[in-house]
Amino acid sequence: MSSTTLVTDTVTVFSRELRPVLRDPFSVVFSMIQPLVFLGLFTPLLPEVEGGSALQWFVPGIVVMSCLFSTSFTGSNLLFEIQTGAHERMLVTPLRRPALIVGRALKEIVPMIVQTAIIVAVCTPFGFDLHLGGVVVGVLILAVMAVGLGALSYTLALASKNTEWLFWTVQQTVLFPLLLLAGILLPVDDGPGWLRALSSANPLTYVVDAQRALFNGEFPASTVLAAVVASVAVAALGLAVGTRAMRRSS
Amino acid sequence: MTGMDSSVVHMNATMIQTTGLTRHFTVKGQRARAPRAARFSKNIVEAVRGLDLRVDEGELVALLGPNGAGKSTTLRMLTTLIPPTSGTAVVAGHDVVAEQREVRRVIGYIGQGNGAALSQRGRDELVSQGRAYGMSVRDSKARAAELIASLDLAAVADRPTSSLSGGQKRRLDIAMGLIHAPRLLFLDEPSTGLDPQNRANLQEHILKLRAEHGTTIVLTTHYLDEADAMAERVIVIDHGAVIADDTPARLKADHAGDRITLGFGSASDAARAAARLGGLDGAVVSTGGVEVEVRAQGGPRLVPGILRGLDAAGIAVESTAVSRPTLDDVFLNLTGRSLREGVVSLSNEEVAA
Numbered sequence: 001m002s003s004t005t006l007v008t009d010t011v012t013v014f015s016r017e018l019r020p021v022l023r024d025p026f027s028v029v030f031s032m033i034q035p036l037v038f039l040g041l042f043t044p045l046l047p048e049v050e051g052g053s054a055l056q057w058f059v060p061g062i063v064v065m066s067c068l069f070s071t072s073f074t075g076s077n078l079l080f081e082i083q084t085g086a087h088e089r090m091l092v093t094p095l096r097r098p099a100l101i102v103g104r105a106l107k108e109i110v111p112m113i114v115q116t117a118i119i120v121a122v123c124t125p126f127g128f129d130l131h132l133g134g135v136v137v138g139v140l141i142l143a144v145m146a147v148g149l150g151a152l153s154y155t156l157a158l159a160s161k162n163t164e165w166l167f168w169t170v171q172q173t174v175l176f177p178l179l180l181l182a183g184i185l186l187p188v189d190d191g192p193g194w195l196r197a198l199s200s201a202n203p204l205t206y207v208v209d210a211q212r213a214l215f216n217g218e219f220p221a222s223t224v225l226a227a228v229v230a231s232v233a234v235a236a237l238g239l240a241v242g243t244r245a246m247r248r249s250s
Numbered sequence: 251m252t253g254m255d256s257s258v259v260h261m262n263a264t265m266i267q268t269t270g271l272t273r274h275f276t277v278k279g280q281r282a283r284a285p286r287a288a289r290f291s292k293n294i295v296e297a298v299r300g301l302d303l304r305v306d307e308g309e310l311v312a313l314l315g316p317n318g319a320g321k322s323t324t325l326r327m328l329t330t331l332i333p334p335t336s337g338t339a340v341v342a343g344h345d346v347v348a349e350q351r352e353v354r355r356v357i358g359y360i361g362q363g364n365g366a367a368l369s370q371r372g373r374d375e376l377v378s379q380g381r382a383y384g385m386s387v388r389d390s391k392a393r394a395a396e397l398i399a400s401l402d403l404a405a406v407a408d409r410p411t412s413s414l415s416g417g418q419k420r421r422l423d424i425a426m427g428l429i430h431a432p433r434l435l436f437l438d439e440p441s442t443g444l445d446p447q448n449r450a451n452l453q454e455h456i457l458k459l460r461a462e463h464g465t466t467i468v469l470t471t472h473y474l475d476e477a478d479a480m481a482e483r484v485i486v487i488d489h490g491a492v493i494a495d496d497t498p499a500r501l502k503a504d505h506a507g508d509r510i511t512l513g514f515g516s517a518s519d520a521a522r523a524a525a526r527l528g529g530l531d532g533a534v535v536s537t538g539g540v541e542v543e544v545r546a547q548g549g550p551r552l553v554p555g556i557l558r559g560l561d562a563a564g565i566a567v568e569s570t571a572v573s574r575p576t577l578d579d580v581f582l583n584l585t586g587r588s589l590r591e592g593v594v595s596l597s598n599e600e601v602a603a
């Protein structure tokens with residue numbers, strides 16, 4: 001029997017996670033309904049922006065939002081596998097524990113890319129000005145963030161184990177403050193000081209700011225760098241706590 | 251894959267050796283009767299208590315015990331899922347704590363739950379499982395196809411497993427446990443929840459595996475007939491400790507005699523008969539209404555003598571029945587409780603859950 005490495009183990013876990021998505025691509029499209037509803041209902045409410053569509057401001061935020069939604073939900077798949085016994089079965093295989101979390105978290109990138117492509121494709125005919133280079137760089141940064149958020153969601157699932165309500169309570173409690181404080185639906189610039197302070201502690205804020213610039217074809221170095229740092233920090237944190245939780249999982 | 255030859259050569263090699271294997275769980279429990287301050291204190295559950303166990307290569311061993319006896323906890327320690335609180339376990343030559351990956355590489359494990367995720371297709375899960383053990387994609391696919399055919403899963407292997415029946419899911423679990431042709435296979439309650447036909451079918455598969463590959467098999471069960479029919483060695487576990495360990499035949503011979511049931515015309519006849527039979531060597535006599543029950547070795551041979559003796563004393567016997575002991579009788583004699591009661595209460599719990 002050939003030997004495995006951390007990389008081959010990660011590929012094994014990644015491909016396993018991806019397989020149901022590939023077998024049933026509509027599941028990704030389905031998860032798009034909510035962001036698209038937000039787009040359809042919010043955009044008409046946005047004030048007219050000088051020299052462009054309100055979509056230019058709103059689309060990057062919606063891209064981050066749909067990434068946040070799907071990555072924060074993803075732990076529920078693991079929770080389900082913990083309850084049925086599939087997770088236990090994998091724990092008894094020689095798969096390295098970090099691979100069990102890294103492979104799963106990396107898979108989050110794929111639906112994120114598909115969702116971004118769909119949002120951009122849907123909005124472009126309605127006046128969204130497509131800057132492909134900026135979108136690609138934005139997606140790269142978001143990919144790192146997706147890995148981190150996915151890993152955190154999986155960690156929450158491992159911690160919840162047999163108490164499903166804990167997972168959903170924490171997920172819902174954290175999700176909306178993160179969303180609102182990142183200035184995705186409304187700008188926080190004009191908010192009170194405490195709100196701006198909270199917002200600046202939210203890593204997603206930096207990612208949203210950078211996406212807005214990048215999706216508009218601008219590359220402000222400091223904004224992009226802040227987003228990279230925030231994403232890498234979330235990914236590092238997520239994978240670290242996730243690996244720790246996976247090693248203790250039984 | 252180890253063929254018959256190698257299994258014969260290594261027949262006496264030790265496959266599992268545990269010394270004082272112990273596992274405690276801490277549970278936060280409400281103790282209604284405790285003093286107020288201690289009411290929410292943590293309780294220690296001694297799930298497995300000082301297990302000393304040796305299983306040789308090629309053996310088929312059943313761990314038999316009621317719900318909560320510590321069977322799953324034992325298996326979870328032997329398969330590296332949870333570390334022992336104290337004591338050691340060496341599985342296939344490797345320590346379950348210090349050499350987890352080495353242990354994982356050589357064992358197969360079929361847990362109490364279902365191993366395939368509901369969102370996945372059976373064949374995909376089998377291939378992933380093969381990859382997890384370092385098999386190439388091609389080998390994994392070939393092995394998956396082989397197992398799908400031999401476990402009769404061809405019709406359902408390419409459907410999401412959520413649509414499979416309980417029996418089909420369990421066969422898929424077995425297939426996943428076998429993907430890497432392990433030398434040592436653990437099965438936790440493999441046939442729980444299956445109807446009798448599926449259960450028989452599964453038992454047949456397990457026995458075939460053993461006959462063809464000489465796989466060492468450790469399974470847990472609370473089904474008496476399953477332990478009796480399949481295992482050459484039954485380890486009876488209760489409250490986390492081994493209370494008996496032998497072949498089913500020896501267990502019955504040592505711990506439970508045959509049961510001779512005599513029926514009489516009246517309770518007073520029964521009482522008189524019981525008093526006389528009390529002198530019988532090595533027999534345990536009990537009375538219930540008009541019936542007398544005698545437990546003794548070699549029951550069928552004793553009956554003619556018993557009947558003659560009672561006849562001579564003028565006590566008319568109206569009916570006789572002799573039954574061979576079951577493992578339940580063994581358990582009853584060892585613990586004073588019936589395993590069947592445990593089974594009944596378990597299924598109630600399952601219904602309620």
Ligand SMILES: Nc1ncnc2c1ncn2[C@@H]1O[C@H](COP(=O)(O)OP(=O)(O)O)[C@@H](O)[C@H]1O
Nearest residue numbers: 275277295297316317318319320321322323324
């Ligand atoms: N994770 C756990 N936390 C707390 N108690 C547990 C845990 N796992 C098992 N137990 C307890 O340990 C005992 C043995 O359980 P188990 O090994 O599952 O028994 P069996 O498999 O023989 O039915 C039971 O009292 C059970 O409640």
Ligand SMILES: [Mg+2]
Nearest residue numbers: 321322362439
């Ligand atoms: Mg059990």
